[in-house]
Amino acid sequence: MTSELDTRLDLLRNVTGKVGAFALARFRSLPHIAIETKGEADYVSAADREAESLARRLIHAQFPADAIVGEEQLGDAEDDHWLIDPIDGTANFLSGIPFWAVSIAYVRNREPVLGAVALPGLDTLLWASVDGQLNTQGSLPPLVGTRPLAFGIGRNRTWAIAHRLESEAALEAQGYHVVCLGSCAASLAMVSAGRLAGYLEHGTNLWDCAAGHVLCRAAGVSSAIHRQANGKVTVIASQPAASERGGQS
CATH class of the missing domain: 3.30.540.10 (Fructose-1,6-Bisphosphatase, subunit A, domain 1)
Incomplete structure (x- = not known):
């Protein structure tokens, strides 16, 4: 840098x-x-x-x-x-x-x-x-050597409910407890700190997820932001053991 x-x-x-x-x-x-x-x-x-x-x-x-x-x-x-x-x-x-x-x-x-x-x-x-x-x-340092059981998911009025439920079902089929904590940035911070297995949200804004995405990348967590035609973005972050899960599309 x-x-x-x-x-x-x-x-x-x-x-x-x-x-x-x-x-x-x-x-x-x-x-x-x-x-x-x-x-x-x-x-x-x-x-x-x-x-x-x-x-x-x-x-x-x-x-x-x-x-x-x-x-x-x-x-x-x-x-x-x-x-x-x-x-x-x-x-x-x-x-x-x-x-x-x-x-x-x-x-x-x-x-x-x-x-x-x-x-x-x-x-x-x-x-x-x-x-x-x-x-x-x-007070919340990163956890090391643990496997988080909870996977965060975002909810908003842009993401079609049927698709969100499909994504939740896919995560649950992998054995995760799906949680919606009400803050994209805070949830991504929890992923970077090893306290959530991952986070998925379609139809959010870049300002919601940009900083958390950087934290995840710095922590060695897989994280990607996909820009959508309507100006919104999809963010998917997952701990190494959860890579490729969560119903991306």
């Missing part, structure tokens, strides 16, 4: 940690957060918007010319850019469930090359470059 990417990785870790701390403070005062919807069962709050604004300010303080794309404030960048999901798992966040994530990636030549995922409710931060090692801080 170049020194320029090293610098961005350090910034990525710091920004994700700071945004995670900010979001955790808001999580602890949920009754004061107004809830809105962007679409059917697609929730957003002031905490999401404020967290993304904080991330943008911190990044631009060091790299003012860098392009940034985020879930809440969007943006359009085909070249190198930062990719932010300020709170992935907003329904969990707004329900008081601590399984949600702050996910930030750096994309080069259309491929995520740096990623960090904070799990503030679980006191955990993970970060990596795609060709480096997985770094972790907090």
Whole structure:
């Protein structure tokens, strides 16, 4: 990795940690957060918007010319850019469930090359470059020498229900316990840390999975992102023993 990417990785870790701390403070005062919807069962709050604004300010303080794309404030960048999901798992966040994530990636030549995922409710931060090692801080270090029994799967209104159920059945036939934990980024972080056997979701967004994909690759986990014609993506990550499972198409 170049020194320029090293610098961005350090910034990525710091920004994700700071945004995670900010979001955790808001999580602890949920009754004061107004809830809105962007679409059917697609929730957003002031905490999401404020967290993304904080991330943008911190990044631009060091790299003012860098392009940034985020879930809440969007943006359009085909070249190198930062990719932010300020709170992935907003329904969990707004329900008081601590399984949600702050996910930030750096994309080069259309491929995520740096990623960090904070799990503030679980006191955990993970970060990596795609060709480096997985770094972790907090209460959930990677598990070594275990075989996870649970396989994560995402649910969204883009992925056809019949196809999702078919994928779940294929995983169950392999002996996995299929779980939907409500956050793509957090689930991929759990795969990278050896706590889920894998994760599959069709019809998600790149900002949901880019950072987690980098973490999985750094951890030696098979992970791939497939872009769809409608702008959505499919992500499939699996521990070595689970390679090629999960009903890709």
